[in-house]
Amino acid sequence: MIKLKGITKTYYRGKVETPVLLGIDLHVRPGEFLAIMGPSGSGKSTLLHILGLLDRPTGGSYRLDGSEVSDLSDDELARLRNDKLGFVFQAFHLLPKSTALDNVLLPFTYAGHFPEDARERARRALGRVGLEHRLHHRPGEMSGGECQRVAIARALVNDPEVIFADEPTGNLDQRSSLEIISILQGLHAEGRTIVLVTHDTAVGCMCRRLMRVVYGNVDSDEAVAEPTQAIEQLQTLKEAAK
Amino acid sequence: MSLAWRLLKAAVSSLWAFRSYAALMMIGLIIGIASLTVIHQIGQGAQQAVSSRMASMGFGADAFYISSGGGRLGVRRGMKRAVTLTPQDAASISRVDGVAHVVPHKNVARTQVTAGGNNTNTRVRGATPGWAAARKWPLLQGRFVSLTDIRQSARVAVLGTTVVRELFGEANPVGRRLRIGRTPFIVVGVLESKGSSGWRDRDDIILVPLSTATKRLSRDDKLSGMRVTMTDATRLEEVKAEVTSVLRENHSLLPGVPDDFLIITPDELMKLITRQSRSLVAMLTFVSAVSLFVSGVVIMNIMLVAVSERAYEIGVRRAVGARRRDILYQILMESLMVAAAGGVCGLLMGLLLSYLATWLLAIPTAFSPSGFLWALGFSAGVGLLFGVAPAKKAAGLHPVEALR
Numbered sequence: 001m002i003k004l005k006g007i008t009k010t011y012y013r014g015k016v017e018t019p020v021l022l023g024i025d026l027h028v029r030p031g032e033f034l035a036i037m038g039p040s041g042s043g044k045s046t047l048l049h050i051l052g053l054l055d056r057p058t059g060g061s062y063r064l065d066g067s068e069v070s071d072l073s074d075d076e077l078a079r080l081r082n083d084k085l086g087f088v089f090q091a092f093h094l095l096p097k098s099t100a101l102d103n104v105l106l107p108f109t110y111a112g113h114f115p116e117d118a119r120e121r122a123r124r125a126l127g128r129v130g131l132e133h134r135l136h137h138r139p140g141e142m143s144g145g146e147c148q149r150v151a152i153a154r155a156l157v158n159d160p161e162v163i164f165a166d167e168p169t170g171n172l173d174q175r176s177s178l179e180i181i182s183i184l185q186g187l188h189a190e191g192r193t194i195v196l197v198t199h200d201t202a203v204g205c206m207c208r209r210l211m212r213v214v215y216g217n218v219d220s221d222e223a224v225a226e227p228t229q230a231i232e233q234l235q236t237l238k239e240a241a242k
Numbered sequence: 243m244s245l246a247w248r249l250l251k252a253a254v255s256s257l258w259a260f261r262s263y264a265a266l267m268m269i270g271l272i273i274g275i276a277s278l279t280v281i282h283q284i285g286q287g288a289q290q291a292v293s294s295r296m297a298s299m300g301f302g303a304d305a306f307y308i309s310s311g312g313g314r315l316g317v318r319r320g321m322k323r324a325v326t327l328t329p330q331d332a333a334s335i336s337r338v339d340g341v342a343h344v345v346p347h348k349n350v351a352r353t354q355v356t357a358g359g360n361n362t363n364t365r366v367r368g369a370t371p372g373w374a375a376a377r378k379w380p381l382l383q384g385r386f387v388s389l390t391d392i393r394q395s396a397r398v399a400v401l402g403t404t405v406v407r408e409l410f411g412e413a414n415p416v417g418r419r420l421r422i423g424r425t426p427f428i429v430v431g432v433l434e435s436k437g438s439s440g441w442r443d444r445d446d447i448i449l450v451p452l453s454t455a456t457k458r459l460s461r462d463d464k465l466s467g468m469r470v471t472m473t474d475a476t477r478l479e480e481v482k483a484e485v486t487s488v489l490r491e492n493h494s495l496l497p498g499v500p501d502d503f504l505i506i507t508p509d510e511l512m513k514l515i516t517r518q519s520r521s522l523v524a525m526l527t528f529v530s531a532v533s534l535f536v537s538g539v540v541i542m543n544i545m546l547v548a549v550s551e552r553a554y555e556i557g558v559r560r561a562v563g564a565r566r567r568d569i570l571y572q573i574l575m576e577s578l579m580v581a582a583a584g585g586v587c588g589l590l591m592g593l594l595l596s597y598l599a600t601w602l603l604a605i606p607t608a609f610s611p612s613g614f615l616w617a618l619g620f621s622a623g624v625g626l627l628f629g630v631a632p633a634k635k636a637a638g639l640h641p642v643e644a645l646r
Binding site for chain 1: 259555561563640641642
């Protein structure tokens with residue numbers, strides 16, 4: 001599904017060159033749940049931006065569904081993001097003055113074809129993340145965990161091939177984090193492909209495959225033998241609270 | 243739902259979200275458009291007032307006016323212009339072929355007028371019996387100056403309603419006495435009210451027989467002007483030429499010496515006033531265009547700030563699939579809508595203000611189609627022109643940078 005070969009990224013600030021990615025090879029197959037981990041400055045976020053077609057690599061080849069995307073125009077990349085990708089960000093990045101429903105509808109604003117049942121699909125997406133009772137709440141009226149769930153619903157609504165999550169639990173407390181991860185694990189169980197960036201080992205261990213990036217290179221890439229189930233941890237946490 | 247419609251909805255909801263910014267952006271534009279509208283309404287009102295005044299002065303196409311003193315229409319000739327027309331001139335002109343009536347008058351300087359314990363200062367004018375008919379100015383009470391009055395240089399006076407109010411209050415003044423300067427007169431009639439027209443109160447006047455004005459109230463028999471009515475309006479140019487040569491001959495003007503009188507036709511006067519009010523409106527339009535330009539710059543600056551503040555919103559939109567041009571259109575549409583809303587508010591405010599000006603200050607105003615078009619055109623233009631820079635800035639944001 002996604003094939004990276006020798007992906008490099010160098011930032012130029014004036015005459016100063018800052019190489020961030022030094023040659024990443026990566027193959028993401030459908031239905032994978034991949035965590036990219038690394039210390040800050042390792043280039044993991046840059047890698048996610050390139051994977052998510054938000055940024056362009058300086059060199060190397062990126063094939064999405066078999067076709068090269070490095071040479072596509074900005075508009076074509078936007079179309080692909082709209083059609084095939086979903087994003088979840090650390091800071092949620094919801095439109096603050098719009099309701100949960102309108103936030104989830106946002107991808108349809110830019111869709112080539114506006115589906116008749118857009119609202120119904122948005123409602124279903126919000127239901128999938130357990131927010132059917134929050135349709136008309138604004139981000140300011142919801143907790144961080146709920147906001148992130150709205151963001152997941154937004155990433156989900158156009159039925160993407162891959163969901164990219166950039167530190168999705170970075171701004172959340174432990175319990176909300178576990179809720180978010182359990183939703184992502186649930187989506188994975190339904191067959192969705194998820195690529196997640198984190199610096200939190202606990203989160204990394206909840207995925208199926210863990211890739212470590214250090215100084216712009218792939219340091220290790222292995223399957224997680226026994227991923228922690230977020231839902232179980234959540235139950236333990238709830239019992240401890242009692 | 244088409245993409246354009248969806249982008250429009252996105253622009254509306256963003257504007258609503260940033261409505262305090264939007265209000266701030268509109269203020270300058272509202273004031274600019276309101277003043278533009280008021281200016282055009284007043285300009286239009288002034289023109290209509292002039293034409294209705296001309297009509298009420300009985301200035302039809304078959305009449306023209308000869309004024310003492312030379313010069314050119316529209317050029318101010320100063321307070322002390324020469325009084326050159328004489329009763330002989332009036333007699334000569336009445337013999338010109340094509341002339342039906344000549345109605346001469348003489349203005350006496352503003353004079354103190356007293357009656358009983360009251361006094362006022364008013365215009366005194368010597369007139370002939372034809373004057374009231376030529377001006378289409380009917381009487382309210384009593385009678386007008388008669389031929390007998392002229393023959394006898396009778397000390398009789400016909401008053402405008404303002405003078406009546408000043409001197410006699412509500413009482414019927416006919417038959418009462420008054421003094422113009424030191425000369426005693428008897429009131430024989432009252433003119434109907436014509437109301438004020440822009441710059442002066444036309445009811446603030448006393449009419450006396452022409453001969454009384456020349457013999458008793460001033461030291462010469464010169465005339466201030468005369469109205470000439472023709473038998474046939476189509477012969478205007480011919481009659482004008484003949485009158486000019488008669489007057490030049492009477493005044494012994496050698497060739498090359500400019501006329502010491504001025505023939506004013508209603509057409510020329512109308513054109514002059516229209517031209518003057520047009521150029522004034524054009525100048526004020528320019529001034530408000532400058533203020534609208536400034537308000538456009540304000541809109542641009544506020545939008546540029548708003549774009550920085552909304553960078554992450556733009557980043558999100560880009561992440562979920564908005565193309566650069568979708569963002570460009572959205573921001574352009576926002577500035578256009580702010581400007582259009584400001585324009586409509588300004589227009590309504592301008593209409594309200596000009597209505598108030600008419601109601602409270604008696605300034606004549608009228609709906610001006612040109613003002614309406616200018617207002618809409620200006621606001622749309624400002625919105626488009628000054629939306630470009632913020633829209634380009636927003637569209638140029640790199641999604642990753644915007645999301646940071």
